Amino acid sequence: MELEGPMKEESNPTSNEASGDAGGGGGFSEGAETVREHPTRRAFFKKALTMLLGAVAALGAIIPAVMVLIDPLRRRQKDTNFVRITTRETLPENGEPRKFTVIKDSTDAWNRYPQKPVGAVYLRRSADKSVEAFNANCPHANCFVAYRSGENFYRCPCHNSSFTLDGSIRNADSPSPRGLDSLEVEIRNQNEVWVKFQNFRAGTPKKIPLS
Numbered sequence: 001m002e003l004e005g006p007m008k009e010e011s012n013p014t015s016n017e018a019s020g021d022a023g024g025g026g027g028f029s030e031g032a033e034t035v036r037e038h039p040t041r042r043a044f045f046k047k048a049l050t051m052l053l054g055a056v057a058a059l060g061a062i063i064p065a066v067m068v069l070i071d072p073l074r075r076r077q078k079d080t081n082f083v084r085i086t087t088r089e090t091l092p093e094n095g096e097p098r099k100f101t102v103i104k105d106s107t108d109a110w111n112r113y114p115q116k117p118v119g120a121v122y123l124r125r126s127a128d129k130s131v132e133a134f135n136a137n138c139p140h141a142n143c144f145v146a147y148r149s150g151e152n153f154y155r156c157p158c159h160n161s162s163f164t165l166d167g168s169i170r171n172a173d174s175p176s177p178r179g180l181d182s183l184e185v186e187i188r189n190q191n192e193v194w195v196k197f198q199n200f201r202a203g204t205p206k207k208i209p210l211s
């Protein structure tokens with residue numbers, strides 16, 4: 001019995017040491033994993049950041065290139081609104097209006113229709129020799145207005161609106177809520193008359209372009 005006590009006492013510290021070693025060994029091992037883990041995470045984030053910056057830089061290079069490709073298409077689309085109508089010499093110098101059919105390519109969601117009549121315009125030389133253009137549609141309900149030589153005004157045959165040569169409403173009881181719709185004109189190559197042809201919503205006092 002006496003021998004058992006010291007042996008127990010010796011064995012206890014030993015077992016404590018052993019368990020302490022085991023614990024210490026385990027602690028060292030976890031610490032090593034932690035030490036290894038941090039550089040791995042750092043490397044991952046560094047790589048991710050590098051890839052992100054690379055992607056941003058690539059986008060920065062691609063977007064201007066795409067805009068360069070798209071821009072001519074957009075400009076072409078914008079240009080197609082202008083239609084060559086005639087030459088300036090064909091317009092009477094005394095300011096009488098002349099009517100022209102507008103023929104242009106048109107498209108809908110699925111089809112393209114080349115050189116199709118899409119409307120009509122009146123052109124006239126104004127006092128300062130520039131060219132004025134009006135859409136020939138009456139703003140009341142889209143009948144074509146008519147000009148008779150020598151009358152000095154436009155008349156709508158449908159409901160008797162009439163308009164002065166500068167496009168203003170002429171008769172006080174005009175059913176048309178606004179004057180004729182003026183259109184943008186460009187003189188190109190010195191004498192070609194180009195008109196930005198547009199239709200506008202009928203029946204409203206405001207001039208609202210239709211797409």
Ligand code: FES
Pocket residue numbers: 138139140141142143156157158159160161175176
């Ligand atoms: S459509 Fe011209 S007055 Fe009605």
